[in-house]
Amino acid sequence: MNSGSNGGSYLAPESVGKIGRIGLVAGIAGLVLLAAGFATNRDQFFRSYLTGYMWMLGLSAGALGVLLLHHVTRGAWGVMIRRILEAAASPRTLGFAAVAFLPIALGTHSLYEWTHGEVVAADAILTHKKPWLNTPAFLTRSAIYLAIWIVFAAVLGRLSARQDETGDRRLALWMQRWGAAGLVAYLLSMTFAAFDWLMSLTPHWYSTIYGLYVIIGQAVAAMALVALAALLLGEGPSPAVPFQPRHLHDLGKLLFAFVCVWAYFGYSQFIIIWSGNLPEETTFYTSRMNGAWKATTIALVLLHYALPFALLLSRDRKRSARALAPVAVLLLFARWLDLHWLIAPSFSADAFTLHWLDLAAPLALGGFWLFLFTLGLKARPLLPENEPFLKEALAHE
């Protein structure tokens, strides 16, 4: 796999470049498919694209959230994976996400019912929501969200780079401060992004935990990604990053915790709406619980919670990158399923839908994203050598 020892310089192995090239090819192939889809079935294109976009964004945004959390808590667990997170949540990847948002911005009329003037005019509730749900405000807010993430990714990346150069110990403190501010900004912006981009697909329906549900899903995506990256970078006789079982155990525990919290948020929303049984809210679950999407719901619970939960209970599985990898792949698929479950029934409540574009979109966006991610991995040493806690993190048994 990785040819040539890194000799403690923690440089990316060649396999990273290979993976990046695979991503690029996949991205181009996906793009061709997307173009074909755009030409033939425009409405479906936008729906599938939104799902793929949110899936891809989750990798970056989730990584940003976990990175911010690491800086705030200064936990040793985060030092080992900081560069992976920085590569996933870089101005490069998030900038790509900003560019990739353009089709959604152009497709609002196809995606969002509240952009239809005549529908809004005939509906008292939508008229009431007009000050919030209108195209200029939507686009402005979207730009702000993306800008916030890019700014924090850039600042943390810069601080991290400066730490590599100067070794100034005060930088750790600044990273903590930016981390605290960033965590607040990320939680708020992502909450409202989730409301705007996803929840407003069914503009009458609302749920206050929705933002947190989307956010924890992104955290799951990010940790699954990290687990796969740990396999890529930590394997072989002279691994690029010396991941010890103990480190992987921490990552596995974090992934396990996020999966549980995802289920907790999902169940909380469900039981409150189920018990209240208010028609204003039940619309979200009628098709998902009793109707055409019931099987999808069951599959989601199994694949996003029950199965990973059972698998991650094992201590041995958490301590090996090889054993973690299948769970991570499963969860990355479950992430897509979760988003499909959130988005697709808004357009087709009465029938289950799965279009080939639903797979082309994540292929295209994920492919390009992967390429950019590997560029990030190659850009700098894979461990922050001047991080004051690095020794502690490495020593960590």
Next chain:
Amino acid sequence: MHGPQTEPLLHGVMAEFRTPEELLEAIGAAKAAGFTKLDAYTPYPIEKVLDALDLHHSKLPLLVLGASIVGAVGVFGFAYWASAIDYPLNIGGRPLNSWPAFIPATFEGAIFHGGLAAALGMLLLNGLPRPHHPVFNVPRFVDHASKDGYFLVVESDDPRFDAPSVKRFLESLAPVEVNEVEN
């Protein structure tokens, strides 16, 4: 193994050390000398001592998992039976099998049983409660075992146990004190 029907006169021979490092060295030496029935006494858990004595195979996690599953299945089963079979009632138009509402109690049932199993299982596996034990017959043990003393005991059911030679062996390790632990 030991033949006699009556309890042996000695529980073992105990040596006290000043630091964890000395204790670790002593454990290493005792193992090298072929002793297998060893126990150490430390005022706080020391990972390396547990490693040296090979004590990392607790059955507790399995016990707790089992108890949690029993608790969850038990509570859900009961809620279902009580609500849908034994006394079916139309409550607010909700279905008899209101499974979403049974989940919180089910979850608590799992935690309740698992938690009790963890605590009781720990006591059971440790042979507690047992208010008295031969090691307490050593005065310095009582004074220091729960403060700052690190003790090693070669127990009398060790096949190579022979009080005088064990004593001599332990004394060679530069302990604070060596004592025979009477039963």
Next chain:
Amino acid sequence: MSSTTNDVRVTDPIAQPPVLAPGHTPGSVTERISEMVHTKLTKTPKWWLLGLAVGFGLLNLFLLAVTNLFMTGIGIWGNNVPVGWGWDIVCFVWWIGIGHAGTLISAILLLLRQSWRNSINRFAEAMTVFAVACAGMYPILHLGRPWLPYWLLPLPGTLNMWPNFRSPLIWDVFAVSTYATISIVFWFVGMLPDLATLRDHAKSKVARFAYGMAALGWRNSARHWANYEVASLLLAGLSTPLVLSVHSIVSFDFSVGIVPGWHTTVFPPYFVAGAVFAGFAMVLTLVLPLRPLFKLHDFITERHLQNMAKVMLTTGLIVAYGYVLEIWAAFYSGNEFEIFMVLNRFTGPYAVQYWLLILCNILVPQLLWFRQVRSNVWALWVIAMFINVGMWLERFVIIVVSLSRDYIPSNWAMYHGTKWDMAVFAGTIGLFLTLLLLFIRFLPALNMFEMRVLTPEATKAHGEEK
């Protein structure tokens, strides 16, 4: 942000105060802490006796109030028909929330391997147990027929009926009783080695016997420790979801109902955060005075205070997130009842309580962003008191203000707690204080064996940096 002058003075900007003052050995830690218990009865400190007198006095007020309650009926309280729950449930939630910090410190921080928990976990766990005891009485006391609480348990009885598993109050029964049980178990298991220490160093026969029985024969054997460590981790692993579930289920008591102001999906995480927020405020409220009284500065260092302040700030921000979402969602929803609920909080007859709550829970805690504030014990104590009040007000606003003006305007009515409401609340404070004082006098209030782990001698042996 802290000023640059501060940074200049500190040689290493990222250095943190130690979790244990330098110079301690396992022996010195043990002696210093067991001395708190092994002091002769006649040498009990005066402040302790005074505190116990106050606590015990209030406890008697509690008995008086409860006697009247049982004899006369809950009509002696202020509850009425739109506002079926008043001080009773406000105080229930307040107390149970306070308990959460203990479990958080002992369980979650154990899982996260945060060594700063070692000196405060025992105290916080005890606080949990006593707070849950206070909380646990309210659901019984608030019943119209408080002699029948066992009907909420799934017991076979002459009525041949079972509880309604669809009711969040039944979930509550399961959650609170599990929480009480597991908290006591966790607390006791955590104390076992320290009880053995007290047994070994007891100066009187009575004490040796009592601690000996309580210690169940613990003898610090490596075989014990092996199972013990596994059990601790398992209990922590179970307590973490437990503590989340308990306050989530308490939040379900409201959120599965359909009262505007109760029914919102963000309640579970927001209640959990509020509980931790309140719990840490209470830990600080108690620890800050105890630290000088028992001269515990070596064990409860500035690091602990800093960290607790940071946890309060974080959880306080999550609570603020909940407030923001509630308000935003009301306007976003276009639901007239939700919008009115928010406006009523802002400008209705209970607006004073609402704005006080914002002051106590949101505005004042923002001071914790400043390092100078976090390291000032007086400021910390005052902020903690604000939060204690604020979290009480939060539950008052959620419960009473929502109920007093909901769907049908003809129902709207005001609610006023009576002197008996206050007497019961004061009484539970008395119970809490009494139990707490007895605890710090007769049981190991600081975790001796885990403090030994923090000494240089132990960290050297441990190989693994904590």
Next chain:
Amino acid sequence: MTPLRTSAAAWTTAVQVAKTGARSPLAHTQQHFRLEGREIVRVMSLPEYLKDPARAKGHGLPPKDASLFQPGWEYKENAWGLSVDLGSCFGCNACVVACQSENNIPVVGKEQVGKNREMHWIRVDQYYEGTDLENPEIHHQPLMCQHCEMAPCEVVCPVAATVHGAEGLNEMAYNRCVGTRYCSNNCPYHVRRFNFLEYNGEREQEPVLKMLANPDVTVRSRGVMEKCTFCIQRINRARIVAEREGRAIRDGEIRTACQQTCPADAIVFGNINDPGANVSKLRSEPRTYWLLEELNTRPRTTYLAKVTNPNPDVEAG
């Protein structure tokens, strides 16, 4: 039609009012009289009604599939319902008194009323509307347990003391109630009443007073919840008679106490499964609406919106 004397000139003699300095709290069962723009009482003018008779219906009941419980419960034989005509009710409160006597409802006195603990199972809400403070428009609305098919009160009771009967009544088992009061909190209509104290103590001790009580109705003790039962004792009596005679219960055979007393015949009770029943006919009137229909509680009690046709001369006067 001649102009009536309006409340602008209600008195013919001048009266003088002077402050005495003394204070006395007023006990009132209702404290808020504005509708706050809510569609609790629905009123329309005659022209509005003629233009769109179903105007007051609003959205009507939410569709059955809005509920997450599928399939729902069915009530195959009798399904009791009540219709209240707001156009007829003029707020005389006779129903309140009738209900009080029929159902052994305690009279709690001024102090308890002052604490919002009156026990009436039915109450007549009053709302004032309009900008003319001197002469507002007044609406009356009798409110009692709505016997919701998907009752929010039942779900939250921990001991299943309030459940649904086979004929769709929301039933209260006093014996089982432990008094958490959650049902009252979660009832959007707040029509449940709680015995905060032993309100019937006096009645229980005095043999003469004991005889005051209706022997068909349980006297409730301290600490339990109670509410309108649709006069279940009368339903049961009719059922026994009908069973003895081997026939179905006839429409009009059961009259609730409030219905029996109402001088304006504003209240009608009956079997809504019987299309010929009076109550069914009223329910199919376009004026019919459900109170807080959007909560999907599916009440068995329905209201007929009020249609006004004021004499323009009176308006001007």
